[in-house]
Amino acid sequence: MLAAPLAPPRSVVVRKVYWARLLPQLAALACVTRVPSFVRPLWNPDEGYLAVQARMLAHGGRLYETVVDRKPPLVPWLYEAAFALYGSASLTPVRILAVLAQLATAVLLASLARRRWGDTAGRTAGVLYLLVSVGLNPEDAQAATFEVFTLPCAAAAMWCADRRRWGAAGTAVACAFLAKQTGGAVLLPVAHLLLRRGSPRGGVLRLAAGLVVPVLCAALVTDPAGFLFWTVTGSAAYATLTGSELHILVRGLTNTAILAVACVGLIPPVVRMPRPARAGAADLWLWLASSAGAVLLGFHFFGHYFLQLTPPLALLATAALRSLPRERLTAALLTSACCCSLFLTWGLLAPRPELAHAQRLAAAVAQRTTPADRVLFWGIHPETYWLASRTPASRYLTAGLLTNYSGGRNGPQVGEKYAVRGAWPVFRAEMAARAPALVVDDSRGEPYAPDRVPTLRRLLTARYAEVARVDGAVLYARVPER
Numbered sequence: 001m002l003a004a005p006l007a008p009p010r011s012v013v014v015r016k017v018y019w020a021r022l023l024p025q026l027a028a029l030a031c032v033t034r035v036p037s038f039v040r041p042l043w044n045p046d047e048g049y050l051a052v053q054a055r056m057l058a059h060g061g062r063l064y065e066t067v068v069d070r071k072p073p074l075v076p077w078l079y080e081a082a083f084a085l086y087g088s089a090s091l092t093p094v095r096i097l098a099v100l101a102q103l104a105t106a107v108l109l110a111s112l113a114r115r116r117w118g119d120t121a122g123r124t125a126g127v128l129y130l131l132v133s134v135g136l137n138p139e140d141a142q143a144a145t146f147e148v149f150t151l152p153c154a155a156a157a158m159w160c161a162d163r164r165r166w167g168a169a170g171t172a173v174a175c176a177f178l179a180k181q182t183g184g185a186v187l188l189p190v191a192h193l194l195l196r197r198g199s200p201r202g203g204v205l206r207l208a209a210g211l212v213v214p215v216l217c218a219a220l221v222t223d224p225a226g227f228l229f230w231t232v233t234g235s236a237a238y239a240t241l242t243g244s245e246l247h248i249l250v251r252g253l254t255n256t257a258i259l260a261v262a263c264v265g266l267i268p269p270v271v272r273m274p275r276p277a278r279a280g281a282a283d284l285w286l287w288l289a290s291s292a293g294a295v296l297l298g299f300h301f302f303g304h305y306f307l308q309l310t311p312p313l314a315l316l317a318t319a320a321l322r323s324l325p326r327e328r329l330t331a332a333l334l335t336s337a338c339c340c341s342l343f344l345t346w347g348l349l350a351p352r353p354e355l356a357h358a359q360r361l362a363a364a365v366a367q368r369t370t371p372a373d374r375v376l377f378w379g380i381h382p383e384t385y386w387l388a389s390r391t392p393a394s395r396y397l398t399a400g401l402l403t404n405y406s407g408g409r410n411g412p413q414v415g416e417k418y419a420v421r422g423a424w425p426v427f428r429a430e431m432a433a434r435a436p437a438l439v440v441d442d443s444r445g446e447p448y449a450p451d452r453v454p455t456l457r458r459l460l461t462a463r464y465a466e467v468a469r470v471d472g473a474v475l476y477a478r479v480p481e482r
Contacts, residue, residue, distance in 0.1 A: 022110065022123055029130045030103040033340065036134075036142045036347030037095050041387070042355060043143035045398075046304070047091060048383020050145065052397055054079035055088050055386070064226025068395050070235050073218055073227075074178040075146050088386075091144065098144035101152050106130050108155035109311055112162055113318050121318050124329065128266065129314035131336040133307070135262020136255065138347035140303030147307040150176050150183035155311055157186045158287065161193040166203040170210020178218055181231060182294035182308065187211070189287040196283070234420055235298075244413075252301035259306050262343060265335030266317035269328065273320040281319045288312035300406065354381065357471050361440065362387035364470045368477070369438050378456065379442030379473075380405065393436035394427055396420075402427060403448040414447040416455060424455060431459060435478060439464055442473040 042048055053067050057080045061067040069076070082093040106126040114122025134141045157172035169190050176183030194203055219227040260267065278285070291308040295301065321329045358381050365375055365388045374393040377384050382397040400406045404418035416424060439460060443449040450456045464476035 018114075018119060018122075022126065023107065025123075026106050026110065026126045026130065027103055029127065030099050030106060033130050033134050033344065034095070034099045034102065034142065036138055036344060037098065037144065038092065039348060040352060040355065041091065042358075042383050044139045044145065044304075045381050045383060046145040047094075047143050048358075048381065048386050049397055050076055050079045050094075051083075051088065051091065051386040052382050052392065054083045056392070058083060058088070059391075063222045064230050065223055066395050068226075068230055068401070069397075070230055070401075071146060072178040072181060072231050073222055074175065075149050075180075078149060094144045098148045101148050102130065102133060104152040105133075105155045105311060108152065108159045109314055112155075112159055113315060115162065117319065117322050120329075121322050124321065124333070125314055125318040127333065128317055128336060129311060131333075131340040132259075132262050132266065132310050132314060134340055134343045134347070135259055135310075136303045136306060136343075137258060138343070138350060139352075140255075141307070141343065142347050143304065145304060146180040147304050150179040151307065151311055153179055154183055154186040154308070157190050158193075158283075161190040164197065164199065164203070166194060166199065167206035167210040170207040170212075171214055172210075174211045174214035177215065182297055182305070185290040185294040185308070186287065188290040189283045192283050192286050229421075248299055248301055255301055255303045255306050258303070259309065262336075262339050263313060263317075264339060265332040266313060269320035269324060269332065270313070270316045273316070274323060277319055277323055281316060284312050284315050284319065288316065355383075357381075357473075358384045359387055361442065361470050361473055364468060364475065365390060365438060365440060368467070368475065373437035374434060376436040376439045377442060378440060378448075378450065379444075381442065384440070384442070393434065394430045396423060396427060399443065399448045403453065405446065405448040416453055428455065435463065437478055439476040439478075440473055441476065444472040 037043065042051075049069060053061075053063075053069065053076045056067045057063065057076065063073055063076065067076075078097065079094055082097060086093040106129045109129050110122040110126030113125035153172050153176035157169050157176060160166075160169035160172055173184060173187045173190060176186055190207070194207060273281075288309065291312060294308050295305045317332065321332055362384050365384070369375060369388075369390060371389060373390065375385070375388070375390040376393040377397075378399050380398045380400055382392075385392050385397065396402050402419045402423050403414050403416065405414045441450055441460075450460055460476055463478055465479050466474055467477045468475040
């Protein structure tokens with residue numbers, strides 16, 4: 001007789017049952033929390049920028065040469081791949097990827113918490129993360145932009161480090177950095193775990209190799225000098241505080257307050273966490289601190305920057321709640337669910353006047369040009385190129401790259417001389433080689449208006465004439481040469 005096959009160990013069965021129950025619940029919650037993201041064509045200019053970049057790359061553009069931004073390449077490549085498979089007329093495929101990214105982050109956090117504190121903690125961490133992940137202005141929380149795709153990489157880095165998989169942890173840190181530079185902040189808690197667990201030199205070497213090799217490969221696949229400039233060395237003026245201190249302070253305090261509302265059920269137990277539990281979660285506190293440093297870096301405090309705080313906050317809250325009576329856990333979950341409902345309602349009902357303006361402007365441009373025409377939008381809303389289905393006349397998709405204007409920076413640090421180094425000679429060459437059929441001045445009185453930018457003012461005066469106005473934006477058509 002043949003021997004009966006051995007039954008799998010009880011631990012394996014229990015693990016399979018646990019995840020078979022939890023995964024569908026987290027997937028359903030991830031879908032619910034991202035519902036508002038599907039009700040609008042665009043949520044913020046970053047989505048528009050990425051969509052335009054992806055189209056340019058699909059038509060032969062070269063990243064960090066003819067397609068430029070102050071960001072690493074991973075998310076532009078992700079948009080390009082989604083457009084290649086499903087077309088570039090809609091961001092729905094990218095929004096679905098964002099849901100999967102949020103689900104992956106929740107699953108990794110649940111696995112981390114379960115390994116440390118048990119089954120209930122795993123469920124708690126995954127659910128809490130998804131509930132607080134929407135706790136910002138919907139244009140920050142619902143957009144499929146850099147931070148959303150950074151977070152699963154950061155969570156994966158901590159997951160691998162917790163299991164002493166140092167090479168994989170380094171690769172995950174590299175992916176977080178390649179999604180957005182500040183994602184590399186997770187290296188600090190990963191290194192802390194490496195040192196705390198007394199790993200030999202081999203662990204350090206594996207971590208370093210896992211980190212360096214993907215970054216070097218990304219640089220070589222693009223343009224090494226351009227990669228270094230656009231992701232590291234070329235943003236000195238952008239990262240200064242001078243000239244807009246009050247505006248930036250107000251923005252930072254406002255977004256902090258909004259996130260605090262979303263986390264109102266979590267903050268008290270985290271603050272009152274007992275000292276032994278606090279000591280046992282040193283790597284999580286370091287993760288939170290390094291993420292806070294990433295929010296501070298650059299002194300802009302945009303709402304989506306604060307998303308990096310949510311994974312360590314969810315884990316710290318889980319660690320704090322596990323030592324409290326069960327009713328405290330229930331209260332924290334219910335409070336977080338109520339706050340989540342408020343933010344989802346905000347996302348579904350809030351008006352978006354800038355999107356409506358961009359849509360009207362895009363319609364006017366599409367009416368006055370042909371698909372073969374190149375257009376220059378002088379503003380900070382690159383999504384208008386995508387909405388109008390028109391090719392940008394310049395690699396610089398916003399006036400910010402040519403004037404250092406960003407997010408209301410309205411002081412002395414705005415103007416031609418504060419542009420990205422070397423940008424204006426390239427821009428003038430672009431205008432001379434292939435002048436746009438239409439120039440749209442969408443500055444609407446901001447500090448980068450053409451009357452404050454001599455090069456652009458001379459171009460408009462010499463070669464263009466005003467033909468229309470749309471919501472304060474001025475359209476200039478090229479005058480035929482005599």
